[in-house]
Amino acid sequence: MQQVRGVVARSKGEPVSVETIVVPDPGPGEAVVAIQACGVCHTDLHYREGGINDEFPFLLGHEAAGLVESVGEGVSDVAPGDFVILNWRAVCGVCRACKRGQPWYCFTTHNAAQPMTLASGQPLTPALGIGAFAEKTLVHAGQCTKVNPAAKPEVAGLLGCGMMAGIGAAINTGGVGRGDSIAVIGCGGVGNAAIAGANLAGATTIIAVDVDEKKLEWATEFGATHTVNSRRVDAVHAIQELTDGNGANVVVDAVGRPETFRQAFYARDLAGTVVLVGVPTPDMTIELPLIDVFGRGGATKSSWYGDCLPSRDFPMLIDLHLQGRLPLDRFVTETIGLGDVEEAFHRMERGEVLRSVVVL
Ligand SMILES: NC(=O)c1ccc[n+]([C@@H]2O[C@H](COP(=O)([O-])OP(=O)(O)OC[C@H]3O[C@@H](n4cnc5c(N)ncnc54)[C@H](O)[C@@H]3O)[C@@H](O)[C@H]2O)c1
Ligand SMILES: [Zn+2]
Ligand SMILES: [Zn+2]
Numbered sequence: 496m497q498q499v500r501g502v503v504a505r506s507k508g509e510p511v512s513v514e515t516i517v518v519p520d521p522g523p524g525e526a527v528v529a530i531q532a533c534g535v536c537h538t539d540l541h542y543r544e545g546g547i548n549d550e551f552p553f554l555l556g557h558e559a560a561g562l563v564e565s566v567g568e569g570v571s572d573v574a575p576g577d578f579v580i581l582n583w584r585a586v587c588g589v590c591r592a593c594k595r596g597q598p599w600y601c602f603t604t605h606n607a608a609q610p611m612t613l614a615s616g617q618p619l620t621p622a623l624g625i626g627a628f629a630e631k632t633l634v635h636a637g638q639c640t641k642v643n644p645a646a647k648p649e650v651a652g653l654l655g656c657g658m659m660a661g662i663g664a665a666i667n668t669g670g671v672g673r674g675d676s677i678a679v680i681g682c683g684g685v686g687n688a689a690i691a692g693a694n695l696a697g698a699t700t701i702i703a704v705d706v707d708e709k710k711l712e713w714a715t716e717f718g719a720t721h722t723v724n725s726r727r728v729d730a731v732h733a734i735q736e737l738t739d740g741n742g743a744n745v746v747v748d749a750v751g752r753p754e755t756f757r758q759a760f761y762a763r764d765l766a767g768t769v770v771l772v773g774v775p776t777p778d779m780t781i782e783l784p785l786i787d788v789f790g791r792g793g794a795t796k797s798s799w800y801g802d803c804l805p806s807r808d809f810p811m812l813i814d815l816h817l818q819g820r821l822p823l824d825r826f827v828t829e830t831i832g833l834g835d836v837e838e839a840f841h842r843m844e845r846g847e848v849l850r851s852v853v854v855l
Contacts, residue, residue, distance in 0.1 A: 496520055501611075501629030502836045502853075503619065504553040507545035510837045511555060515614045518631050521567035525607050526636045528579065531648035532830075533627040534558035535839040535851045536657045537683065538774065542622050543840070546776050550620040554611060555836065556628030556853065557583060557621075560652035563639060570636040578644035580655045580813075582805035583623040585637030599667070599802045605635035623656070628836055628853055640805040642813040649852040650816070650824045653684070654809055656800070657850070658823060661688025661749065662812065663801015664772040666696050669745035673697030678734045678743040678762055680725070681773055682710040684826055684849045686749035687717045689772070693745075694718025695821055702737055704730050704758075707846045716825060725758070734762040742767060747798075749773050753781045760787075760795065769795040830854040 501516035521527050533556040542553050563577045573579060585605035587593055592600035606624035611633055613619060619626065626632050642651060661684070665671045677693045679686045682705040693701050694717065703714030704723045711722040723733040735742050742764040748755045751773025759769045760783065788795075801808075815821040828848040831839055839851035 497631065498614070499630035500833055501626065502555050502833055503613070504543040504551065504555055506551050508543070511543060513833050516554060516619065516629055517612045517614060518633050519609045519611070521565055521570075521633060522609055523568040524570060524605070524636055525567040525609065525633060526570060526573060526639055527564045527631055527633055528561045528581065528639060529564045529631050530559050530561040530627050530629060530855050532560055532652045532855065533853045534653045534657065534684075535836060535843060535853070537685075537843065538656065539622055540840050540843065541774060552613065552617065552619055554619040554621045554626030554629060557581070557623040557625040558652055558656040559625065559627035560648040560655065561627075564631065566636055573636055573639045573641060577639070577641050579639035579641055580651050580805070580809050581625050581627055581634060582638050582640050582655060582809070583625055584800055584803065584805055585635050586804070599804045600799070605637045607633045607635050609633060628833060630855055640809045642810050643817060645817055646813050647824070649827050649830055649854055651813060652852065653823060653826055653850060654812055657684040658688040658826060659803045659808065659812070660772055660798065660801045661685040662692030662695070663803045663808070664747050664749070664770050664798040665689040665692040665745070667802035668772075668796050668798035669747060669768050669770045671696050671698050671745050674699050675745060676700035676702070676738050676743040677745045677747065678702040678704060679747045679749055680704040680730065680755045680759055681748065681750035682714045683749065685772060686747065687714055687826070687849060689747045689749060690714055690719050691717040691821060695815065700738060700743070702734055702743060704734070709846065713849060717822065730758045731762045738764065741765075744768070745770060747772060751775045753779055756781055757783070760791075763791070763793065766792040768793055770798050771796070772798040772801070826850045827852050
């Protein structure tokens with residue numbers, strides 16, 4: 496075992512702190528990864544606020560890249576020195592989703608079997624089974640996806656959660672392709688990644704919706720063809736006007752609130768698709784006329800992690816990035832240290848960043 500520094504949320508709403516973390520040596524099927532970079536995702540803040548579950552203390556951070564330091568017995572897919580992006584979908588291959596040939600829904604993904612702990616011995620819950628706001632972390636080897644080491648760690652790590660969730664929400668869940676129209680509500684890191692994904696896939700009308708002008712400016716850099724400030728105008732009406740009065744083929748809700756979901760539901764064309772990728776809190780409910788659910792046809796889908804398959808999608812998207820076709824680097828608004836995560840949460844809440852990335 497070894498002791499490293501990591502960012503811990505001890506209780507609901509309390510500011511995070513840098514603590515000593517005990518990382519066990521890797522057991523069978525496990526790997527210890529030396530973290531090089533880890534992005535600050537809104538989901539880390541959801542954890543800190545008790546919005547995910549009550550299993551405090553959490554070791555936060557889950558959007559990371561690094562170098563494999565050591566592997567346990569039976570690990571053959573990765574080796575010490577490999578440059579990897581950590582994923583929270585290490586598919587099991589045997590659950591009912593995997594058996595049906597849909598491993599991107601895998602219901603029993605692998606995580607490390609041994610717990611990391613505080614110096615007191617108190618077990619930590621790693622965010623999304625990763626816990627990468629730390630110098631080193633212990634994961635299941637299947638959570639390590641090898642990619643081209645020419646990519647910068649602070650850029651590559653972002654694919655480990657938010658950017659993959661956004662790109663995949665558009666391309667995988669929404670099925671956006673050449674000539675389609677798409678609207679994205681909420682243009683933070685995840686929403687703007689959906690816009691970049693739609694752009695990559697050849698969508699011709701890409702409508703960015705946010706309540707913050709700066710986010711909308713960023714959205715145009717990622718390929719939005721139109722922007723809508725929904726604080727000023729009615730989002731549904733604006734999206735319909737920009738699509739010949741019809742609505743978009745796909746609308747992505749990257750906020751995850753009843754009002755944004757309702758906008759997404761009504762702003763899509765008949766037979767269109769609504770994709771919910773923003774994470775609601777447990778108290779949120781929505782009421783819709785059932786005749787509208789029927790009458791509008793199409794699909795309302797949730798997107799977990801962009802329906803990604805890390806082994807298929809991470810190396811491909813890193814290659815596209817290295818070829819200059821996916822501007823992942825532009826999501827990095829700032830690089831920070833381990834001690835700056837609390838401030839990064841505040842900057843996120845104030846809308847000043849797409850991604851703050853902890854660099855080690
Ligand atoms: N489904 C998944 O697999 C997955 C993965 C990662 C993150 N997420 C979730 O995606 C969401 C977005 O994450 P993020 O990191 O991009 O967050 P973020 O805070 O960077 O972005 C949120 C954006 O929504 C905008 N916004 C807020 N209220 C709005 C409203 N009423 N109308 C329009 N825009 C509004 C904000 O201005 C901001 O630009 C979070 O809920 C996060 O937990 C989901
Ligand atoms: Zn499975
Ligand atoms: Zn995340």
